[in-house]
Amino acid sequence: MSSPSGAAAHDSHDSHAHEHPSYVAHHFDTAQQQFDAAKLGMWVFIATEILMFGGLFVAYGLMKAKEPEVFIAGHHYLNKVMGAANTIVLLFSSLTAALAVRSSQLGKRNETSAWLVITIFCACIFLVVKYFEYSHKIEEGLLPGRYFGHPFFDMSAAPGFHEALPSRANMFFGLYFLMTGLHGLHVVIGMAILGWVLMRNMRGDFSPEYFTAVEIGALYWHLVDLVWIYLFPLLYLIG
Amino acid sequence: MNAHAEHPDDGKVRPHIAPALFYWGIFGALIFLTVTTVAVSYVDFGAANTVIAVLVATVKAVLVATFFMHLAHDSLFNSIILCMAFVFLGVFVGLTYEDTSTRNQLDDANGAMIYVRTGEIAPAAFPHKMIVAPHAAEHKAAEGGHH
Amino acid sequence: MQMPVALSAYATDVDKSYYIIYWLSVVLFIGIIGAATYFCLAYKRKAGVRAEPTGHNNILELSWTVAPVFILAYLFWIGWKGYVDMSIVPPNAIEVRGRAFQWGWDFEYPNGAHTPDLKAPVGKPVKLILSSNDVLHAFFIPQLRIKRDTVPGMYVSLWFEADKEGDADIFCAEYCGGKGEGTAAIGHWAMISKVHILSVADYDKFILEGGGAKPGESVPDWGKRLYVEKNCAGCHSLDGAVGAGPSWKGIFGRTGVMTAGPDIVADENYIRESILEPQAHIVKGFGPVMPSFKGILQDKEIDAIISFMKTLK
Amino acid sequence: MNTQAQPQAGHHDDAMLNTNYLKAGSGWKSWAFTLDHKRIGIMYLVFVLAAFLTGGIFALLVRTELASQGHTIVSGPTYNKLFTLHGAIMVFLFIIPSVPASLGNFILPMQLGARDVAFPKINLLSFYIYLVGATFALVSIGYGSVDTGWTFYTPYSLHDPEAATKVLYMTAAVFVLGFSSILTGLNFLVTIHTLRAPGLTWTRLPLFIWGMYATSIMQVLATPVLAITLLMLIFERVFGLGIFDPKLGGDPILFQHFFWFYSHPAVYIMIVPGMAIVSELIATFSRRVIFGYFAVAMSSLALALVGFLVWAHHMFTSGMSEYANMLFSALTFLVAIPSGVKVFNWTATLYKGSISFAPPMLYALAFLFLFTIGGLTGLFLGTLNVDIHLHDTYFVVAHFHYVMMGGTVIGFIGGILYWWPKITGKMYNFTSASVGAWLTFIGFNVTFLSQFVMGSRGMPRRYYDYLPEFEQLHRVSTLGSYILAVGLFTTAGTLIQSLARGRAAGRNPWGSVALEWQTQTPPVFQNFEETPIVTRGPYDYHLATDEELREDLYAVDPAK
Numbered sequence A: 001m002s003s004p005s006g007a008a009a010h011d012s013h014d015s016h017a018h019e020h021p022s023y024v025a026h027h028f029d030t031a032q033q034q035f036d037a038a039k040l041g042m043w044v045f046i047a048t049e050i051l052m053f054g055g056l057f058v059a060y061g062l063m064k065a066k067e068p069e070v071f072i073a074g075h076h077y078l079n080k081v082m083g084a085a086n087t088i089v090l091l092f093s094s095l096t097a098a099l100a101v102r103s104s105q106l107g108k109r110n111e112t113s114a115w116l117v118i119t120i121f122c123a124c125i126f127l128v129v130k131y132f133e134y135s136h137k138i139e140e141g142l143l144p145g146r147y148f149g150h151p152f153f154d155m156s157a158a159p160g161f162h163e164a165l166p167s168r169a170n171m172f173f174g175l176y177f178l179m180t181g182l183h184g185l186h187v188v189i190g191m192a193i194l195g196w197v198l199m200r201n202m203r204g205d206f207s208p209e210y211f212t213a214v215e216i217g218a219l220y221w222h223l224v225d226l227v228w229i230y231l232f233p234l235l236y237l238i239g
Numbered sequence B: 001m002n003a004h005a006e007h008p009d010d011g012k013v014r015p016h017i018a019p020a021l022f023y024w025g026i027f028g029a030l031i032f033l034t035v036t037t038v039a040v041s042y043v044d045f046g047a048a049n050t051v052i053a054v055l056v057a058t059v060k061a062v063l064v065a066t067f068f069m070h071l072a073h074d075s076l077f078n079s080i081i082l083c084m085a086f087v088f089l090g091v092f093v094g095l096t097y098e099d100t101s102t103r104n105q106l107d108d109a110n111g112a113m114i115y116v117r118t119g120e121i122a123p124a125a126f127p128h129k130m131i132v133a134p135h136a137a138e139h140k141a142a143e144g145g146h147h
Numbered sequence C: 001m002q003m004p005v006a007l008s009a010y011a012t013d014v015d016k017s018y019y020i021i022y023w024l025s026v027v028l029f030i031g032i033i034g035a036a037t038y039f040c041l042a043y044k045r046k047a048g049v050r051a052e053p054t055g056h057n058n059i060l061e062l063s064w065t066v067a068p069v070f071i072l073a074y075l076f077w078i079g080w081k082g083y084v085d086m087s088i089v090p091p092n093a094i095e096v097r098g099r100a101f102q103w104g105w106d107f108e109y110p111n112g113a114h115t116p117d118l119k120a121p122v123g124k125p126v127k128l129i130l131s132s133n134d135v136l137h138a139f140f141i142p143q144l145r146i147k148r149d150t151v152p153g154m155y156v157s158l159w160f161e162a163d164k165e166g167d168a169d170i171f172c173a174e175y176c177g178g179k180g181e182g183t184a185a186i187g188h189w190a191m192i193s194k195v196h197i198l199s200v201a202d203y204d205k206f207i208l209e210g211g212g213a214k215p216g217e218s219v220p221d222w223g224k225r226l227y228v229e230k231n232c233a234g235c236h237s238l239d240g241a242v243g244a245g246p247s248w249k250g251i252f253g254r255t256g257v258m259t260a261g262p263d264i265v266a267d268e269n270y271i272r273e274s275i276l277e278p279q280a281h282i283v284k285g286f287g288p289v290m291p292s293f294k295g296i297l298q299d300k301e302i303d304a305i306i307s308f309m310k311t312l313k
Numbered sequence D: 001m002n003t004q005a006q007p008q009a010g011h012h013d014d015a016m017l018n019t020n021y022l023k024a025g026s027g028w029k030s031w032a033f034t035l036d037h038k039r040i041g042i043m044y045l046v047f048v049l050a051a052f053l054t055g056g057i058f059a060l061l062v063r064t065e066l067a068s069q070g071h072t073i074v075s076g077p078t079y080n081k082l083f084t085l086h087g088a089i090m091v092f093l094f095i096i097p098s099v100p101a102s103l104g105n106f107i108l109p110m111q112l113g114a115r116d117v118a119f120p121k122i123n124l125l126s127f128y129i130y131l132v133g134a135t136f137a138l139v140s141i142g143y144g145s146v147d148t149g150w151t152f153y154t155p156y157s158l159h160d161p162e163a164a165t166k167v168l169y170m171t172a173a174v175f176v177l178g179f180s181s182i183l184t185g186l187n188f189l190v191t192i193h194t195l196r197a198p199g200l201t202w203t204r205l206p207l208f209i210w211g212m213y214a215t216s217i218m219q220v221l222a223t224p225v226l227a228i229t230l231l232m233l234i235f236e237r238v239f240g241l242g243i244f245d246p247k248l249g250g251d252p253i254l255f256q257h258f259f260w261f262y263s264h265p266a267v268y269i270m271i272v273p274g275m276a277i278v279s280e281l282i283a284t285f286s287r288r289v290i291f292g293y294f295a296v297a298m299s300s301l302a303l304a305l306v307g308f309l310v311w312a313h314h315m316f317t318s319g320m321s322e323y324a325n326m327l328f329s330a331l332t333f334l335v336a337i338p339s340g341v342k343v344f345n346w347t348a349t350l351y352k353g354s355i356s357f358a359p360p361m362l363y364a365l366a367f368l369f370l371f372t373i374g375g376l377t378g379l380f381l382g383t384l385n386v387d388i389h390l391h392d393t394y395f396v397v398a399h400f401h402y403v404m405m406g407g408t409v410i411g412f413i414g415g416i417l418y419w420w421p422k423i424t425g426k427m428y429n430f431t432s433a434s435v436g437a438w439l440t441f442i443g444f445n446v447t448f449l450s451q452f453v454m455g456s457r458g459m460p461r462r463y464y465d466y467l468p469e470f471e472q473l474h475r476v477s478t479l480g481s482y483i484l485a486v487g488l489f490t491t492a493g494t495l496i497q498s499l500a501r502g503r504a505a506g507r508n509p510w511g512s513v514a515l516e517w518q519t520q521t522p523p524v525f526q527n528f529e530e531t532p533i534v535t536r537g538p539y540d541y542h543l544a545t546d547e548e549l550r551e552d553l554y555a556v557d558p559a560k
């Protein structure tokens, strides 16, 4: 089935071997092949992330179907304005990430850096807003699970700040913290990835021929945005 | 080997590059949808609120995936992967819901009716009325028992 | 792969499905492995002989893809039909509550009597309403081919109608842990009880007499009977021998040394607490293995046990 | 041509690219930091087999305890830990990574005519993640170990005060191991898509690759759900989330849905690679194209897809809705069809073949025998009213050992024996390998056939002690497990002996026409001195010359 004796002189691989650019790893034949592989890999990774978050959405959906009033009562304690503001921040950062890729494709290095910086900055804003939301909840004792009603996780303090909430509201806040916490973790990881891309961009690693890392980093960032696009309405806007 | 084989390899990749304004346009659409969905949430449509929210979110997600994430000009297979992820999630939630929504319905005489009959909550349960399958009561009321 | 003795019509029904699949499998297995063996012998490699090129046979391929569909649909059908029979409880069934706990069973009858083993009349449908006090367990009687998990926080039900008198084992078939060392260890594997299928007359007698001291029985004697029936005897001896728990010999009024905290005199309150919340004070030298009997022993019954203990000098 | 190597390999110099991969670099660092898929595969193989040995020792302890009624060697709670560790190690540390991570890593790029997997660094990362996960598991054992069963069912796993930190460690271990598995699957998917050699079209892919492809899909789609399940379990333990814990208003049955949504596809993550190996073995040792190649390839994909629809057949008695039981029972039967397609096609391949009984083929035939039993007994369990009786009895235990041990593990060992000469460059002793195979086969059947009998008579599983009527059968089973152990140790000894004293293997010991056999033994660093061009299918024995079919068991020049 093969020709191990090497009769095929213009084997697609050997014919260009001498001009293999430095950014193409030894096991790839062409830059396009490497780029496609990286992208395919990222998409598969995105699928795994979707299924992971999806598990939480499934738990959310089933619990909501079972006890809708708990979710409706709970969501009144979330701050719609902050949530919407964060949504706009993340959408904007997604735009800037896409523009960073575009600049990189065109070989505009400084512009790429600028867009990346803006993206990372938006991520910071997002986290700051989240910080205010979280600290507000924690102060009020809107805590997950069994800590619910106990301010600052202090189990010895008297519970019961929210008698108006149904008794299972602790579960809503459990899910809220788990989902937004996991998402927040992804924001932090995304910042690290984009920071690394930024560093490499400033070092001059990328060119219109090779911008794989920018593209991959941006794809990751869009995923973070995608998850939030669902989190926001499901947590803040129900009922 | 692949679709790109027609290019003689020159060490380059050939992406589709959209104009910057186009991306801004998508962003505008996304913001518009966000504002809409927040506005709609102030109107009470009952259970439909969630459905509307999810639908709008899906439109937004499709916009992001198709244009920001370049699926529009990418290998079709990448789109298939994304769809597969959602399909399997759908299977997961759908079949599980099939369980949680129909427990103890084959036979009214089954355990879940205890609460309805006697108000007794099962041992080791959270003292909350919703624990005992609420639909069993409605179901009984609506159909007067069935087989 | 014989099924155990069948004690009900339903069990015979399950066996029917079982043996249909069994013989189907035997035939398929012999067909496949027989063919493979024959090919192996007939086409053993010989020098200079080549394998014949593989051909196509679409009819063959199609038939072994499609034919199983029918067989499988049939298997599904018999399984589902049998299952429906098991799930729909006849309206006239006797209702018995079954509670599982780590690690034992408690059955409550319409008259309020409680037993750790199940009593049921022959030839009458019995419906069990099952619940669990702590973790998952499963109620399993092999000879009746019935099984159902008991889920904490939920009631489930199950029914059977035995057609022969006799005893059969009840197993716990959902893993539920274990505790303790050596012979004192107890757990999932020891959650075995019995179902006694009684004649209708015997069952009626049990129901009439159950739920308290039997006519003519003194209160300490009733306590003694509870000692056996509730399986206190599994861990507590009456003769001073140390088992999983301390012996009851001379228990009432004695001063017990605890693992933690001051010594305690065994008075009514302490004994009541030991039975309802055994983990509250642990006697030195023993593990925290005694299950709580909250919801299983009624107040009257605890009083009876205590009066029985008072007799154990 | 041989000198015209690829100059683009970064830090690798040209000469190294075409040297024996075992000699391309020496010292522990050349292993610990290697990006070579072959070396990573070998490292995986070592650890995976160590896990098998550990799990096997726990199994022997389990069996020894059950040899007689009552206390035999350990106490009840210790027994609970033993079978939990046995199950968890065998599943998460051994069988899930087994074939893909070790043989898959080594062979898959070679069968593709590729120089490596698509992401060599991620490949190495996945290996280290595996080690981290394994370390967590060891820590949990060090702490006194979990006793929840490998299924971690709630609420037991939430409330047992003794098991608190241990459960967290073990779930953390499984959580981490999941990522290792995801990364392997991701890597393979991309490799298969982008790195096929010229001429290697989808219809010319070896069935091993098809199997790996299907496996990867499942790894990638199912494992994340396990990760989130365990995260929720941890969260439930620490914060009291109230989703799985009935005391807080949760639904313990929901946990079972979450667990099995991963763990049922996981059983196909286990078996499909085993089937993939067997397809290769049967083709090679019958010297024929697999009958119905296309159907066999597609049945792997079908298993991957349908395997996602049946998870709740583990929950027929759980208190789940009766309608869900009906649906899942019906869907369960669907998976028998692609499995049947495989079994029938393998059998048909033997017809008019030229069958050799070299040791790897013995394993392929054993697989056929054992998997058919395991699979057919799966149908008993899929049938609703019969499963009600058989659930959580030794019948289930026997069923899943027939498919996991008798299927996957037997296939795996067959694969090891098949590719061993290519991997190590050494040939082993056929006689002792065959003796090992027969002992394993006999011991296995003695161990687990008796368990079918016990199970159908109502012997529940996870029982430390049992009623007297089961003692005889338990004894037989224990005896069988000792025979089985002797068989496995014989096989292991044979392989170790070959490393020390085996003769150098030839390039193509089995006279195979498949791609991976066409390169040197052991392969060069970049697998092929130059990228091969594929011109025919992987099993086209009828197109091969007599010279190509020569069984090249030993190298002519032992120095090589």
Ligand code: HEA
Pocket (backbone or CB within 6 Å): C028, C032, C067, C068, C069, C071, C072, D151, D267, D268, D270, D271, D313, D314, D332, D333, D335, D336, D339, D340, D341, D343, D371, D372, D374, D375, D376, D378, D379, D381, D382, D383, D387, D390, D391, D392, D396, D399, D400, D403, D404, D407, D408
């Ligand atoms: C490698 C792993 C593996 C594989 C391949 C399978 C394959 C199958 N399994 Fe198994 N199973 C497990 C591993 C596996 N299983 C494990 C680990 C458990 C228990 C977990 C635990 O609780 O700890 C389990 C438990 C389990 C249960 C739950 C039992 C219970 O707890 O009550 C069920 C129920 O439906 C089941 C069914 C099946 C079926 C229908 C198949 C089918 O895929 C089999 C298909 C194959 C064939 C049918 C044979 C070949 C086909 C033919 C010869 C064609 C002709 C046949 C006909 C037309 C009938 N399995």
Ligand code: HEA
Pocket (backbone or CB within 6 Å): D049, D052, D053, D055, D056, D057, D059, D060, D062, D063, D083, D084, D086, D087, D088, D090, D091, D094, D095, D148, D149, D150, D151, D397, D401, D404, D405, D409, D413, D416, D447, D461, D462, D463, D464, D477, D481, D484, D485, D488, D489, D491, D492, D495
């Ligand atoms: C891959 C999966 C796998 C494998 C291979 C095995 C292998 C074995 N298993 Fe196990 N088993 C499980 C998965 C597996 N098991 C699971 C998931 C459970 C359920 C746990 C639970 O309930 O939670 C279980 C439960 C289980 C029980 C039930 C316990 C109970 O319910 O109380 C028993 C009892 O007999 C048992 C026995 C055995 C035996 C004797 C072997 C033997 O086959 C083992 C033989 C192996 C050796 C002796 C090691 C020798 C190895 C080497 C020398 C290295 C070899 C290298 C080469 C040959 C290359 N297993």
Ligand code: CUA
Pocket (backbone or CB within 6 Å): C100, C101, C103, C136, C137, C138, C172, C173, C174, C175, C176, C177, C187, C188, C189, C191
């Ligand atoms: Cu109770 Cu097992």
Ligand SMILES: [Cu+2]
Pocket (backbone or CB within 6 Å): D263, D264, D267, D310, D311, D313, D314
């Ligand atoms: Cu399964």
